Amino acid sequence: MFDFSFLRVYNGTTMISQEKLRILTESAKYDVSCSSSGSERKNKAGLGNGYVAGCCHSFTPDGRCISLLKILLSNDCIYDCRYCPNRASTDVERATATPDEICELTIDFYKRNYIEGLFLSSAVTKNPDYTMEQLLLTVKKLRTEYNFHGYIHLKGIPKADEALNKEAALYADRMSYNVEFPSEKSLKLLAPQKNKQSLLLPMKTLTAERAQFREEKKKGFIKGHFLPAGQTTQMIIGASPEPDGQVLKLSQALYRKMDLKRVYYSSYVPVVQDSLLPQKEVGQLREHRLYQADWLLRFYGFSVDEIVEENENLSLEFDPKCAWALRNMHLFPVEINRAPLEMLLRVPGIGGKNAHKILEARRYTTLTFEDLIKMKIALKRAKHFITCNGKYAGAKNEFAVRGLLAAAEQSDSAEQLSLFPAFFGDTFPPVSERFLLRSSKANALTALTGQF
Amino acid sequence: MMYFFDGTVNGFLTAFVQAFLDTNALLSSRVSQLPLGQEPITVTTDEKLAARAEQRLCAFDRNAKKDLSALLRSGEEDAEQAAFAYFKLLATKKRPVSRMFSEEAVFRATEILKRIGLEIHRFHGFIRFTECASGALYAPFSPDNDICDLLLPHFKARFPNYPFVLHDVKRKKAAVYDGQNVFVAPLDKADILLSADEENWQTLWKQYYTSVNIPSRERLKQMRGYMPARYWQFMPEKN
Numbered sequence: 001m002f003d004f005s006f007l008r009v010y011n012g013t014t015m016i017s018q019e020k021l022r023i024l025t026e027s028a029k030y031d032v033s034c035s036s037s038g039s040e041r042k043n044k045a046g047l048g049n050g051y052v053a054g055c056c057h058s059f060t061p062d063g064r065c066i067s068l069l070k071i072l073l074s075n076d077c078i079y080d081c082r083y084c085p086n087r088a089s090t091d092v093e094r095a096t097a098t099p100d101e102i103c104e105l106t107i108d109f110y111k112r113n114y115i116e117g118l119f120l121s122s123a124v125t126k127n128p129d130y131t132m133e134q135l136l137l138t139v140k141k142l143r144t145e146y147n148f149h150g151y152i153h154l155k156g157i158p159k160a161d162e163a164l165n166k167e168a169a170l171y172a173d174r175m176s177y178n179v180e181f182p183s184e185k186s187l188k189l190l191a192p193q194k195n196k197q198s199l200l201l202p203m204k205t206l207t208a209e210r211a212q213f214r215e216e217k218k219k220g221f222i223k224g225h226f227l228p229a230g231q232t233t234q235m236i237i238g239a240s241p242e243p244d245g246q247v248l249k250l251s252q253a254l255y256r257k258m259d260l261k262r263v264y265y266s267s268y269v270p271v272v273q274d275s276l277l278p279q280k281e282v283g284q285l286r287e288h289r290l291y292q293a294d295w296l297l298r299f300y301g302f303s304v305d306e307i308v309e310e311n312e313n314l315s316l317e318f319d320p321k322c323a324w325a326l327r328n329m330h331l332f333p334v335e336i337n338r339a340p341l342e343m344l345l346r347v348p349g350i351g352g353k354n355a356h357k358i359l360e361a362r363r364y365t366t367l368t369f370e371d372l373i374k375m376k377i378a379l380k381r382a383k384h385f386i387t388c389n390g391k392y393a394g395a396k397n398e399f400a401v402r403g404l405l406a407a408a409e410q411s412d413s414a415e416q417l418s419l420f421p422a423f424f425g426d427t428f429p430p431v432s433e434r435f436l437l438r439s440s441k442a443n444a445l446t447a448l449t450g451q452f
Numbered sequence: 453m454m455y456f457f458d459g460t461v462n463g464f465l466t467a468f469v470q471a472f473l474d475t476n477a478l479l480s481s482r483v484s485q486l487p488l489g490q491e492p493i494t495v496t497t498d499e500k501l502a503a504r505a506e507q508r509l510c511a512f513d514r515n516a517k518k519d520l521s522a523l524l525r526s527g528e529e530d531a532e533q534a535a536f537a538y539f540k541l542l543a544t545k546k547r548p549v550s551r552m553f554s555e556e557a558v559f560r561a562t563e564i565l566k567r568i569g570l571e572i573h574r575f576h577g578f579i580r581f582t583e584c585a586s587g588a589l590y591a592p593f594s595p596d597n598d599i600c601d602l603l604l605p606h607f608k609a610r611f612p613n614y615p616f617v618l619h620d621v622k623r624k625k626a627a628v629y630d631g632q633n634v635f636v637a638p639l640d641k642a643d644i645l646l647s648a649d650e651e652n653w654q655t656l657w658k659q660y661y662t663s664v665n666i667p668s669r670e671r672l673k674q675m676r677g678y679m680p681a682r683y684w685q686f687m688p689e690k691n
Binding site: 015016018021022025026028029030043045046047048049051053055056057058059060061062063064065066067069070105108109111112113114116150357360361363364365367371374375376 | 551552553554556559573576577578579580581582583589591607609610611612613614649652653655656657659660661663664665666667669670671672673674675678679687689
């Protein structure tokens, strides 16, 4: 017989009300991150485990995936960040869930395979320490009492006690503090109760602690987990005047120094009327370009200096890799049968997977354009930058290349945005953030990609 | 010539050997309309011959066995023919060919294998369990490829304390974990007694699905691309 005694602990005793679930979900839904990748947590006679590649369980009509149960513990905030729909001075429905309600909801959704885990965040209620304590209590309960080994992403509360953060890191798979704005000045202006130090310091501490923990674990001194899926952060783009160059510079620093797994960018939509905030929404194209540049930083061996000047924005006309290639035409065309991987990765139109495919295939034969077509490698952009066995099939001069690339960009600008491989784990930016946001009155209160 | 076999790995291998020298060979386990002028040959599975063929193929590429078993699970029309072309190439080259992407046969076989892998990954997410009164979990689904047993390791590792049934309603079979062992059994229709709270949780899930959506950013095409409509049938949030 199986021991179902633990079922009795939570089966149906404190089911969260539908109303509360609605309020707390609607308050949390603009959070960008929803990835469940990076954790190998094993099941220890309980419920759930990690899924390294990440796993999407459903997709909503806005095209985003549901991987984690994204919810706030409470949306009753004492802070008054200017851009935030849950700020203290607005009149929205408020709700607070108990840790047990959240735990049960997670367990019961999880075992029906609705979700991959929990993404728990909270408005700052009473004070940062109290809020962090409640969050910690919830994840601790979930791990120890409810015996849950699925994915947990926990939002860190700035200015909370360091010891609380560290303890939370022992239970969560991933934690995130949101940088919000690329400069201290903007942060001060728009989120007066937060400051750079209060966001970066806990990040830094956790990074150092995590490194130390891993070191000792390797030696066998300790067991357990300490943020196996690392940390992430999020920036709001366009609510403040910083150019893309500055944003990416910060991202690069965060990746290199803080060892962050992801930086999320969310373009700003003016839903909160405020004299300090711009009234114009930011096109999703800018956000898309930032993600493209971000990918170049992480997977293609580029550094920010190559992509964009610090005081400039990314070109909207060309994607960052194309733009780079056009500035460096003297390096092209490259011979597909001989170019090293690093150079293949820099050819516009050839991505990581195709670069590796080419490396494999050319070991057996000399590749021609026909071969590339058979391998389903898109040549629309690439043909201007490569030769196959000495043959060139691109446009005659740089000017023509420029024109054709611009045309290519335009012709599939809509389509291209949806060409992200659907199941690249869920390491891809949630789909919605790549598209034009349209603010409606009905959504005006919550339609903000900001952080709570 | 058209070679009919019984759909099993050994059946395929027998047909493979028989058809090897036939340049116009068509392999199939499904009854379909014969191309004009084709004569069907019904292949009788020869276990010994099959074992020998398998051994040879595995000597050229140690993944051959795995690849073959996967290819034959595909729901694609041309999967068996693609497998034939792929293994014929392997037997001709006498060394691993799986990376020769510029070969048509390799590309097609890789594509089919990728589709199966993708569907397995998708169902890791799209399977929907309902809780029975006994505490066991039951999930009906209808995959394109014959993959129900390939989902077992994932869910067994995840829910070691819950007996569960993955019911492929199209192929009328089920992959079962009884709390200790896993096995596959034929299953036509299952009688389910739902647990007391099952409906309430489904209601909450539907509420969550509605609330987490951002209506002003509707992108239905995107949603369908990631989660094709044929999978919706057994998902409470889409019904």
